[in-house]
Amino acid sequence: MLTRRDFVAQLAAGAAAVGAFSLAPSAALAADCSASSPAARRPVVSFHMDRPYIDPTGTAMPYRRPIGARSAAAVARLDEGAFRRMQCYA
Amino acid sequence: MVDFSSQPTMKGFFAPTRFEADVYDCEVTGKIPTDLNGAFVRLGGDWLYPPKFEDDSPFSMDGYINMFRFKNGIVDYKGRWVKTPRFKADLAAHKQLFGKYRNPFTDDPSVHNLDRSVQNTTPLCFAGKLFTLKEDSLPYEIDPKTLETIGPYDFHGKYKSLTFTAHPKVDPVTGEMICYGYEATGLETRDVFLYTIDKTGHVKREVRFQVPYVAMVHDIGLTQKHVLIPVYGFVSSMERLKEGKVHWGWDNTKPAYVGIIPRDGEAKDIRWFKGPSRATVHTLNARTEGEKVILEAAIYDGNPFPFFPPIDGSPWDPTKARAYIRRNTFNLASRDDGFTEEKLFEMNVSDLGRVDDRYLSLPYRYAFTAYGDKQRPFDQWKAGNLGGRVNNCYGRFDLATGKMSSYFAGDTHSLQEVCFVPRKNGAEGEGYVIGVASNYAEMRSELIIADAQHLEDGDVARVLLPFRATAQVHGRWMGEDELPFA
Numbered sequence A: 001m002l003t004r005r006d007f008v009a010q011l012a013a014g015a016a017a018v019g020a021f022s023l024a025p026s027a028a029l030a031a032d033c034s035a036s037s038p039a040a041r042r043p044v045v046s047f048h049m050d051r052p053y054i055d056p057t058g059t060a061m062p063y064r065r066p067i068g069a070r071s072a073a074a075v076a077r078l079d080e081g082a083f084r085r086m087q088c089y090a
Numbered sequence B: 001m002v003d004f005s006s007q008p009t010m011k012g013f014f015a016p017t018r019f020e021a022d023v024y025d026c027e028v029t030g031k032i033p034t035d036l037n038g039a040f041v042r043l044g045g046d047w048l049y050p051p052k053f054e055d056d057s058p059f060s061m062d063g064y065i066n067m068f069r070f071k072n073g074i075v076d077y078k079g080r081w082v083k084t085p086r087f088k089a090d091l092a093a094h095k096q097l098f099g100k101y102r103n104p105f106t107d108d109p110s111v112h113n114l115d116r117s118v119q120n121t122t123p124l125c126f127a128g129k130l131f132t133l134k135e136d137s138l139p140y141e142i143d144p145k146t147l148e149t150i151g152p153y154d155f156h157g158k159y160k161s162l163t164f165t166a167h168p169k170v171d172p173v174t175g176e177m178i179c180y181g182y183e184a185t186g187l188e189t190r191d192v193f194l195y196t197i198d199k200t201g202h203v204k205r206e207v208r209f210q211v212p213y214v215a216m217v218h219d220i221g222l223t224q225k226h227v228l229i230p231v232y233g234f235v236s237s238m239e240r241l242k243e244g245k246v247h248w249g250w251d252n253t254k255p256a257y258v259g260i261i262p263r264d265g266e267a268k269d270i271r272w273f274k275g276p277s278r279a280t281v282h283t284l285n286a287r288t289e290g291e292k293v294i295l296e297a298a299i300y301d302g303n304p305f306p307f308f309p310p311i312d313g314s315p316w317d318p319t320k321a322r323a324y325i326r327r328n329t330f331n332l333a334s335r336d337d338g339f340t341e342e343k344l345f346e347m348n349v350s351d352l353g354r355v356d357d358r359y360l361s362l363p364y365r366y367a368f369t370a371y372g373d374k375q376r377p378f379d380q381w382k383a384g385n386l387g388g389r390v391n392n393c394y395g396r397f398d399l400a401t402g403k404m405s406s407y408f409a410g411d412t413h414s415l416q417e418v419c420f421v422p423r424k425n426g427a428e429g430e431g432y433v434i435g436v437a438s439n440y441a442e443m444r445s446e447l448i449i450a451d452a453q454h455l456e457d458g459d460v461a462r463v464l465l466p467f468r469a470t471a472q473v474h475g476r477w478m479g480e481d482e483l484p485f486a
Helices: A004-023 A025-035 A080-086 B085-093 B238-242
Strands: A044-048 A051-055 B021-023 B027-030 B038-046 B062-071 B074-081 B122-126 B129-133 B140-142 B149-152 B177-182 B191-197 B203-210 B226-231 B256-262 B271-275 B285-289 B292-300 B323-331 B340-343 B366-371 B393-398 B404-408 B413-415 B419-422 B431-439 B444-451 B459-464 B472-479
Touching: B038 B122, B038 B129, B062 B085, B122 B472, B203 B256, B226 B285, B226 B292, B256 B323, B393 B431, B419 B472, B431 B472
Parallel strands: none
Antiparallel strands: A044 A051, B021 B074, B027 B459, B038 B062, B038 B472, B062 B074, B122 B129, B129 B140, B140 B149, B177 B191, B191 B203, B226 B256, B256 B271, B285 B292, B292 B323, B323 B340, B366 B393, B393 B404, B413 B431, B419 B431, B431 B444, B444 B459
């Protein structure tokens, strides 16, 4: 069964791949050329009103999934004593 | 007004969560083994209100009990505060009224004589009841269906110690619980009351004795014939409390003691063995072999807790806060009060280790615990630059061969305490390794389930919570036949 999380993750990964593809100069040129051909466009995940949606035309700005919350960074500067003072068993 | 902004360490993944939760039919990757029926019950702490003192111990966090309920391959999650008198008083006042760890002299005068326990250490299932444990008070009974707090429990009025350990031992042969309270007659007393409670929950035996000095007695070892009582350098005094300090300080000059008492013995039968300064905060297992008593544990070289600082004013030494799996052997036939110590594995591990509980007090082969493997990848771009300071692996340590097999949680994860769930009728070590991982990239907690005999293969399933679960101190698996879960 496809979960909501898997659905968003897979589509986001697809969108990220499209985004990465467009960053390569030669690939971007090819993408531009193919974009001019409606038959070659692929659906992308985009955002409207803070909600993800699938743009079947492939013309919307694709959503690029955040690389990560980096939620451990907030405490990374702590020395060993302060770190273990906070979460001795983390 | 609740304001955590001045708390320098309560940020990012480590910020308080402070909510109660129910998640029905949790999101799962992989496949939950259908022979896992029961609950993984976790106890830990979160701050309802910021601590009154910045240098207080995290052991003062308000208790929070939560469980992953497994039934026919489906998992539900439930989390609730442990609603102690302290929790209720704080909530009514809309602020933290209680001061430093186990120091009532630092409390607001309005809460003097109120039970100041926070119930944040170990969940216990015994005699058909669910309890939370904190070593400064009696157990609290919890409703296993709702996780709502019922209240303190004294085993039909027969448990007389004012305190109850966070680490009672249930003998798998007799079903009896061996438990104790230290500082049993009040703050700063050397009194320990040791109990045997039968499997129906009735006190069968009580022995009263004293430890060599007022010290933390967090865990014990149990064999079929003896009880082992480790005492180490966390010291306290009434003067210290009146000076407004946290309960414990570390005294590097104190030898580590291990008291050994026959299970059917009296106070006069205790024999105290003495060794170098160590901290045996948690034990793995123990056994009696003829005249020898053997204790195995992940033992620290020194003080593991910076929030219980050295009493001589010296800085806390992180190089001593490393635990290694060691074997202590005590020779009852010898007149010498020393003992031998062996390091069984040369790697630094978490001292929160577990064994197959069916082998507690008996000869056994496997120990499980978490550790940090710096050779494994850590993706700092996704997780944050905390590489090298995570427990990214669970290990199965084979004490017979000295070999270790390993489970790796992922390059953005850190693992909390491991738990071993035996497979029904399986041999020792057959079953599942479970535990909660903090995923720093996704800001969520994930319950890991791995086959204990095939750790290198990775997990068989993960339960994904859409939020950060409160940090666990200890978690226990409780079978469906042990408690009336919903």
